[in-house]
Amino acid sequence: RKEVEQDPGPFNVPEGATVAFNCTYSNSASQSFFWYRQDCRKEPKLLMSVYSSGNEDGRFTAQLNRASQYISLLIRDSKLSDSATYLCVLPIGGDKIIFGKGTRLHILP
Amino acid sequence: NAGVTQTPKFRILKIGQSMTLQCTQDMNHNYMYWYRQDPGMGLKLIYYSVGAGITDKGEVPNGYNVSRSTTEDFPLRLELAAPSQTSVYFCASSTGPEAFFGQGTRLTVV
Numbered sequence: 001r002k003e004v005e006q007d008p009g010p011f012n013v014p015e016g017a018t019v020a021f022n023c024t025y026s027n028s029a030s031q032s033f034f035w036y037r038q039d040c041r042k043e044p045k046l047l048m049s050v051y052s053s054g055n056e057d058g059r060f061t062a063q064l065n066r067a068s069q070y071i072s073l074l075i076r077d078s079k080l081s082d083s084a085t086y087l088c089v090l091p092i093g094g095d096k097i098i099f100g101k102g103t104r105l106h107i108l109p
Numbered sequence: 110n111a112g113v114t115q116t117p118k119f120r121i122l123k124i125g126q127s128m129t130l131q132c133t134q135d136m137n138h139n140y141m142y143w144y145r146q147d148p149g150m151g152l153k154l155i156y157y158s159v160g161a162g163i164t165d166k167g168e169v170p171n172g173y174n175v176s177r178s179t180t181e182d183f184p185l186r187l188e189l190a191a192p193s194q195t196s197v198y199f200c201a202s203s204t205g206p207e208a209f210f211g212q213g214t215r216l217t218v219v
Contacts, residue, residue: 008151032206033206034206034207041197042213043210043211043212044152044199044210046208085151087152089206089208091205096157096159096203097140097206099144099154099208102151
């Protein structure tokens with residue numbers, strides 16, 4: 001199993017719908033994870049962190065399932081501006097991190 | 110606070126030419142990375158560095174070289190440019206689990 005895996009998508013979702021996608025990981029020693037957002041032709045930027053207790057920020061909820069070794073990102077009431085690629089990030093020791101390949105999300109009007 | 114600065118932003122190279130992509134960070138991060146991203150694809154790690162004087166290969170190192178003489182700078186060298194190296198190149202640095210990216214260099218090899 002690769003260290004970090006994501007469904008590349010694309011996920012085509014109508015505006016206002018709820019969408020969720022996962023990121024599976026193989027390094028069980030990880031204590032924290034992160035979701036990044038990358039807009040077309042731009043650099044990735046930190047979206048939110050994911051800890052054992054999960055994290056919620058407005059319409060976005062990130063959760064960690066240690067038993068099944070995946071993290072999830074749920075977006076409620078999706079907006080056109082949510083269209084982007086979402087990458088999960090796994091710290092693997094020290095300051096080194098690994099990026100998933102990303103999941104592309106298209107919000108349809 | 111400049112963060113991670115990459116230069117140039119755009120470049121067109123002829124096949125066989127060489128160039129250096131510059132990357133500088135002012136956050137005193139030990140880890141630095143070079144990624145390439147082809148259209149519609151995810152990030153692919155080219156090289157990374159855990160600190161000054163230490164570099165290591167990522168998943169697609171062929172055709173590239175790096176050096177890390179200082180904490181701040183992590184240049185990426187293309188010696189003999191090939192069309193397959195047409196891509197967007199991102200430099201990043203990290204502290205703990207958070208990564209900071211430069212704005213990218215769009216390289217076209219013709």
